[in-house]
Amino acid sequence: MTFKNKFPAVVLLVFTSLILTAISCSSNSTEDHYLFSYFTGNGENGLHLAHSTDGMNWEAINEGKPLLEPKVGEDQLMRDPSIVQGSDGTFHMVWTVSWGEKGIGYAHSEDLINWSEQQYIPVMEHEPDALNSWAPELFYDEAQKEFIIVWATTIPGRFPETDGQDGDQYNHRLYYTKTKDFNSFSDTELFYDKGFNVIDGAIFHTGDQYAMLLKDETNEPFPPQKNIRLAFADKVEGPWSEPTEPITGDYWAEGPTILNIDGRWHLYFDKYRQGSFGVLVSDDLEEWEESSENLEMPEGIRHGTAFKVSAEVFEKLSEL
Numbered sequence: 001m002t003f004k005n006k007f008p009a010v011v012l013l014v015f016t017s018l019i020l021t022a023i024s025c026s027s028n029s030t031e032d033h034y035l036f037s038y039f040t041g042n043g044e045n046g047l048h049l050a051h052s053t054d055g056m057n058w059e060a061i062n063e064g065k066p067l068l069e070p071k072v073g074e075d076q077l078m079r080d081p082s083i084v085q086g087s088d089g090t091f092h093m094v095w096t097v098s099w100g101e102k103g104i105g106y107a108h109s110e111d112l113i114n115w116s117e118q119q120y121i122p123v124m125e126h127e128p129d130a131l132n133s134w135a136p137e138l139f140y141d142e143a144q145k146e147f148i149i150v151w152a153t154t155i156p157g158r159f160p161e162t163d164g165q166d167g168d169q170y171n172h173r174l175y176y177t178k179t180k181d182f183n184s185f186s187d188t189e190l191f192y193d194k195g196f197n198v199i200d201g202a203i204f205h206t207g208d209q210y211a212m213l214l215k216d217e218t219n220e221p222f223p224p225q226k227n228i229r230l231a232f233a234d235k236v237e238g239p240w241s242e243p244t245e246p247i248t249g250d251y252w253a254e255g256p257t258i259l260n261i262d263g264r265w266h267l268y269f270d271k272y273r274q275g276s277f278g279v280l281v282s283d284d285l286e287e288w289e290e291s292s293e294n295l296e297m298p299e300g301i302r303h304g305t306a307f308k309v310s311a312e313v314f315e316k317l318s319e320l
Helices: 002-028 313-320
Strands: 034-037 046-052 079-085 091-096 104-109 119-121 132-142 146-154 172-179 189-192 198-206 209-216 227-233 254-261 264-271 276-282 301-311
Touching: 034 079, 034 254, 034 313, 046 313, 091 132, 132 198, 146 198, 172 198, 189 198, 198 254, 209 254, 264 301
Parallel strands: 079 132, 079 301, 254 301
Antiparallel strands: 034 046, 034 301, 079 091, 091 104, 104 119, 132 146, 146 172, 172 189, 198 209, 209 227, 254 264, 264 276
């Protein structure tokens, strides 16, 4: 009698354990994987990657060592690495090669480990007075099946009404070029000019619209801006809207990048004067919650791009 009462309980316990194990395995196999491309220091040692499954806790890949060393440009830097995956699965990356050159860096990879020969793209060489080509951002436009590269350049005297807005020689506007194959490029054109010094234009999709994160670089007149704003457009080439009010707080912020995780927008940015990283979370791109105190990032991280990858891509990276 006692044996009969206990037997069903034992079977139930074993069955429950098997079900929980199956659920756990299933959950792990469908886990989302996010990567963050970044640089450290001045960008002299190359490309770094971090990994996360929840967008809040990030760990350095390859024990924090760079995966690719810079080879192009006079200064051979690899700052602001922006990575986008094309429709064929290939990863494409652009970056800042120097503080004062007229081109940017480019390379591609199938697995983010083995990279192509690096290429110097002379995006502003046609402008004899251009001072720089900073923080290129890469976006793949599904509608046109082409890539668009957006970056910031100062051309002294081109926008005299805002000369001196950063308290120095720089007075940036955003420029762009398009390409389908990274061999031929459209002519460089002005991309975003709303009458102020602007850098860090990062494009993403939201519904049937395009959105762009940007940094207001205005330093003068007082108070300085140095904040992140948004702009919107129906087409990737614009026309783009006036910027929103600042969405970052009372600190200097730059290098924005964004992920949509479980229906919520996660906006990451570099609190570069504080030597730390921040994150804002939103359901609608209008109301934002500061969640920086819950964000864990690798030591020494500087800004780049957050993007989602397959489990297969991450598994290869995790073996490094």
